[in-house]
Amino acid sequence: xxxxxxxxxxxxxxxxxxxxxxxxxxxxxxxxxxxxxxxxxxxxxxxxxxxxxxxxxxxxxxxxxxxxxxxxxxxxxxxxxxxxxxxxxxxxxxxxxxxxxxxxxxxxxxxxxxxxxxxx
Numbered sequence: 001x002x003x004x005x006x007x008x009x010x011x012x013x014x015x016x017x018x019x020x021x022x023x024x025x026x027x028x029x030x031x032x033x034x035x036x037x038x039x040x041x042x043x044x045x046x047x048x049x050x051x052x053x054x055x056x057x058x059x060x061x062x063x064x065x066x067x068x069x070x071x072x073x074x075x076x077x078x079x080x081x082x083x084x085x086x087x088x089x090x091x092x093x094x095x096x097x098x099x100x101x102x103x104x105x106x107x108x109x110x111x112x113x114x115x116x117x118x119x120x
Contacts, residue, residue, distance in 0.1 A: 010044075013042075013043045013049060014036060014039035014042075014043060016049055017049065018035060021039075021056070025060050025064075026059070026060060026075060026076050027076040028075045028077055030077075034079075034080065035078060035079040038080060038083070039079065042086070047090070051090065052082070052086060055085035057102060057103050057106065058085050058094065058099065059081070059085055061105065064106065065102075065105070
């Protein structure tokens with residue numbers, strides 16, 4: 001791959017990360033320059049896009065399936081919120097079957113928290 005093609009791939013990856021972040025439930029949907037830098041950094045660290053998306057799913061599940069009497073959470077304001085979850089996934093600390101379970105549980109909800117609408 002040429003350097004120009006690599007730059008395009010990196011940019012496309014970063015745009016995909018940012019777009020999916022904006023569509024994730026619980027986010028404000030605003031992108032800051034720091035979020036774009038982080039998305040490019042994730043590419044540089046060879047973090048698969050699927051793993052970033054899994055971190056989004058994990059965060060939504062943890063935020064959704066809280067005790068009903070728990071205080072409301074503030075919206076997610078930055079892509080940086082997901083870095084610890086990405087690290088958990090990279091270190092293999094999340095069982096893939098658990099991830100599949102929470103994904104199915106979220107999909108079974110109506111409307112789905114991953115339906116690309118933000119919670120306020």
